[in-house]
Amino acid sequence: xxxxxxxxxxxxxxWVVIAAYLFSIMKRQRTLERRxxxxxxxxxxxx
Amino acid sequence: MKKDPLPVLAGVTATAMLxxxxxxFFWVPTEEFQGVVQRVFYIHVPxxxxxxxxxxxVLVCSIAFLKTNNSRWDTVAHSSAEVGVVFxxxxxxxxxxxxxxxxxxxxxxxxxxTLTFVLFLIYAGYLVVHRTAADPSRGGRLAAVVGITGFxxxxxxxxxxxxxxxxxxxxxxxNVEGSPQLPAEMLLTLLFMLAVFTLLYTVLMTLRVRLALxxxxxxxx
Numbered sequence: 001x002x003x004x005x006x007x008x009x010x011x012x013x014x015w016v017v018i019a020a021y022l023f024s025i026m027k028r029q030r031t032l033e034r035r036x037x038x039x040x041x042x043x044x045x046x047x
Numbered sequence: 048m049k050k051d052p053l054p055v056l057a058g059v060t061a062t063a064m065l066x067x068x069x070x071x072f073f074w075v076p077t078e079e080f081q082g083v084v085q086r087v088f089y090i091h092v093p094x095x096x097x098x099x100x101x102x103x104x105v106l107v108c109s110i111a112f113l114k115t116n117n118s119r120w121d122t123v124a125h126s127s128a129e130v131g132v133v134f135x136x137x138x139x140x141x142x143x144x145x146x147x148x149x150x151x152x153x154x155x156x157x158x159x160x161t162l163t164f165v166l167f168l169i170y171a172g173y174l175v176v177h178r179t180a181a182d183p184s185r186g187g188r189l190a191a192v193v194g195i196t197g198f199x200x201x202x203x204x205x206x207x208x209x210x211x212x213x214x215x216x217x218x219x220x221x222n223v224e225g226s227p228q229l230p231a232e233m234l235l236t237l238l239f240m241l242a243v244f245t246l247l248y249t250v251l252m253t254l255r256v257r258l259a260l261x262x263x264x265x266x267x268x
Contacts, residue, residue, distance in 0.1 A: 013144070028258055
């Protein structure tokens with residue numbers, strides 16, 4: 001493999017890992033927000 | 048109502064990142080001996096810098112947590128440890144990909160490489176301790192001790208190139224000679240990328256701390 005290929009893989013890995021981490025945080029956040037909203041609705045329904 | 052500064056910060060970070068990548072690929076001259084692969088330098092070094100910063104935040108917040116028992120400090124320390132582990136992992140991976148064409152091998156048990164790997168394991172251990180403890184408060188305190196003692200590895204990693212003979216290159220920006228050993232374009236691009244990745248750390252930290260606070264609200268609810 002050429003130096004250019006190693007350079008490409010290094011940059012690709014960097015962005016894939018950062019993007020995956022960012023998306024995992026945002027996905028977990030959305031799931032929690034939805035759960036909290038549902039809990040609030042359930043509580044309001046009970047009242 | 049107070050406006051959320053995160054979208055602006057994320058926008059500034061993304062724009063600065065694009066400008067930084069333009070400089071890396073189109074402005075900086077190609078290094079004479081290593082060729083194009085030397086451009087890994089502009090992400091590899093900032094990753095190490097942000098990891099140091101992240102673990103320094105873990106140190107300060109862990110001390111504050113043990114002193115005050117305020118869980119907000121633990122939340123920030125835990126978030127910073129997670130971001131630090133991600134950045135250390137990328138630093139190790141990019142280093143290996145840089146080493147292969149230059150040294151002919153992905154890995155050498157060189158002092159700098161070995162200690163960086165140890166640093167990664169220590170803070171990965173911090174995350175495991177934090178997550179797996181039966182009592183979350185006790186887990187947080189135990190993790191704080193790991194976070195504080197583990198920080199001793201950071202100066203070891205940083206100065207290992209001066210203290211022990213290895214294959215990893217010496218410090219190029221702040222070094223024993225007292226002046227940067229880089230051409231102006233390379234130094235400017237590196238410093239710019241350091242600033243950009245520090246901004247990225249701030250964005251990731253803000254998101255991660257918000258998630259942690261949401262998790263705490265969900266547990267209470």
